[in-house]
Amino acid sequence: MAFEGLAERLQSTFDKMKGRGKVSEADVKEMMREVRLALLEADVNFKVVKKFVNDVKERAVGQEVMKSLTPGQQVIKVVNEELTALMGGEESKIAASRKPPTVVMLAGLQGAGKTTTVAKVANHLRKHHNRKPLLAAADIYRPAAIDQLETLGKQLDMPVYSKGTDASPVDIAKGAVEEAKEANCDYVLIDTAGRLHVDEELMDELQQVREAVEPEEILLVIDSMTGQDAVNVAESFHEQLEVTGAILTKLDGDTRGGAALSVREVTGVPIKFAGTGEKIDEIDVFHPERMASRILGMGDMLSLIEKAETSVDDERAKELQKKMKSADLTFDDFLEQLEQVRNMGPLDDLLQMMPGANKKAMKNIQVDESQIGRVEAIVRSMTKHEKDNPSVMNASRKRRIAKGSGTTIQDVNRLLKQFEDMKKMMKQMTGGNQKGKKKGKGGMQLPFLQ
Structure with missing residues (x-):
């Protein structure tokens, strides 16, 4: 975190x-x-x-x-x-022009993650705002940037406007806007060139692009791991480009995070997004109040709920709730729940959102996600009858399952015990057994939290 x-x-x-x-x-x-x-x-x-x-x-x-x-x-x-x-007080939403397409220009130093961030923001706009973005490859100095954006466009099934490395960034930006109008795209996200440091040539080019297409947003992409340098970079870009917002990348890494606490105060522009991982969907709207709560160990239940809402099927959740109340949960249901939790993101990140998660009591909890694979292997080695009726497990069945999953009989026994504990706990939590509830020592331990 x-x-x-x-x-x-x-x-x-x-x-x-x-x-x-x-x-x-x-x-x-x-x-x-x-x-x-x-x-x-x-x-x-x-x-x-x-x-x-x-x-x-x-x-x-x-x-x-x-x-x-x-x-x-x-x-x-x-x-x-x-x-x-x-950190800004409240969420700052990305602009939306009354006369589409909305032009968003992303700028920043080389290596900050601009190209990937362009695709991430486009994916966010489509997924959460039902928008139709077009990506513009205007970084002509790094051929790999054009190839990368085209690859990301194919992956997302989104249009990418590119004229190779021979055209000027200004012509590419203009052409992208015209293409977006013809294709009825409501956003144009322009990936611009970066340098290893701020220089006059870079700024002149970015200013020319800005004047040519008049973007509603100029978002500065900042590597969170650059520390104090990030503040200096933000000041330089803002002075010459008048940026409208910032996007912090690599906020999930081993970073001290000072950039996020400094950029807003120094530049006066809001942080709009935060990159939380390398995957294309690992970008979040930046919520200052939620981040402050997480830093102070108060958790971030709103973000946790939002992740759950986008990852969990409502109808299926209602069915599972009925099963939980009657303790009829099967191992197939368990696998399904496990997959939905994994879709919400890394388990370490989910734990950090729980109130008190950063406290010393949580410090020693290490989530080894590779263990989830072992749990899945055990369950998938069971027959349909065994998944639905764990009580039929005898010594020979356990040996077969252990051999088929590449685990030990002890691992199988542990999972069976924890599965039964989980069913009891779920039944209590959903009101199935309000009488005689007892608090166990430290609660149930899921197999992948050991």
Whole structure:
């Protein structure tokens, strides 16, 4: 998860504040010293850190907090609100022209992930807004960029406008807009050239493209792992291009995340999207309030629910709920549920969205997704009768299943036991057995969380 180091540091600091009946100005000062260090370590711009700490301190020592019945919680609430404001306050939607097509130009340094991001944004527009985008390959200096965009276009079954490396980026951008009009496409996403650093030649070319097609959006693609440099790059591009928004890539990597906390404050433009992985659908609308909650260990249930809504079939979910109530869940149902959870994204990311997920209690939980394959192999080695009636399992059946799945009898026994535990738990959770509920030690452990 992005901001992992920052999240751990802040949560450790705030754990000391929770439940305090009284918080002094000295307590707040000490806490803000830790917050300042945590933000600087996360590579947040030092000017941004100074302003943030002063804003929080001013509010945290006010009458509203000091005279509150829960001052410790109120201080955390203030930090959460200020952190949300720092990242933009609220979601900023991508523009939509009243007179289609809407032209969106993506810019940034070479290596930031522009070409892939063009395809990701196009896929998001089609999937979530029912739009029909056209992709324009205007990076003529890197032939691989044109090939890559055409490959991504085929993968998504979307039109790609390209004139090779001989045409000028301006002509390509103009041609793409005309093509979009003829094909009734309502968005044109232009992939522009990048450099290893900001230079005059690059900026001149981008300005020419901007003047030629007058884009509604100029989105700056920033590699989250570049730290302080990302802020300098954002300032340079914004000064010369007047960008309208930013897209953060590689926010899922081993990054300190300072760029996300600095770019908005330094440039004044909102962060519109965040890349959360390498796959074409791994891009999310950037929600400042949800990201702030995740950083502070409060979870992100709204994003979790949204992922579930797009991955789970409603009718099938109702059928499974009936089975859960009556404890009639079969191993085929289990496999189906497992696949739907996997479609929601990496399990580590899903756990991070749970409230309290970043706390020390969750720190040692390692999700080995390769273990899911072992679980699937065991289930697929069962006969239809065995999947529907696990109670028929005897020693010879277990040996056959273990051999067929490349696992051990112990693995098979463990899965059978956990499957029965899961059915009991589901029945209790859905109201099938409200009497005599007992809390187990630490709850059920799914086989792929061990």
